[in-house]
Amino acid sequence: MTIATRLDCYLSDNHIDYETVKHNHSYSSLHSAVAANIQPVSLAKGIILEDHDGRHLMAVLPANANVNMPQLNQSLFASFHLVKEHDVYEMFEDCENGAVPPVGHVYHLPVVYDKALAELDFIYLEAGDHETLIKLSRDSFIKLMGPNSRCLHFSRHVFH
Incomplete structure (x- = not known):
């Protein structure tokens, strides 16, 4: 497997320019x-959240950051x-467990992405397996986030 089927179709159908970057098998976004060999701040990861009514949201933020939940909720x-990890696996059936592409609307999830990502020239993201990243320009990344996504500041860096 390389690029998740849904993501691959979306990139192609929407004429979004990207490059693939192969790497040794990894177990987390930081890894x-x-x-x-890229800066963790340049790698976007997706976190699945749920509210008390069972509505889901994908929060997209740099790999070296955590969600500041009080700030995001406010x-x-x-x-x-946070949604339990095994529940996330069911939502992303065309991906290897733990290699979720941070593109919520492709999986019918609303998206909020961190402002720090929108300030980068290039953004990388998991492609759906543990050995492939997608490299996007800022414009392609914003297009990929979708027209209904929101750009907010809600992350806090764990390390630089």
Whole structure:
């Protein structure tokens, strides 16, 4: 497997320019960044959240950051929490477990992405397996996030 089927179709159908970057097998977004020799701040990861009514949201942020939940919830006037990992696997059936592409709307999820990513020249993201990244320009990344996504500041760096 390389690029997840849904993601591959979306990239092609929407004429989004990208490059693929192969790397040694990895087990996390941070490990993928190291394996691909890129800065962790340049690798976008997707976190699945759920509110008390069972509505889901994908938060996209740099690999070296965590979601600042109070800040995100305040910005969205909501009360989200992390979804259990095994529930995420069911939502992304065309991906290897733990290699979720941070492109929520392709999987019918609303998206919020961190402002830090929109300030980069190039953004990388998991392609759906543990050995392939997709490299996008800023414009292609914003296009990939979708027209209904929101750009907010909601992450806090774990390390630089």
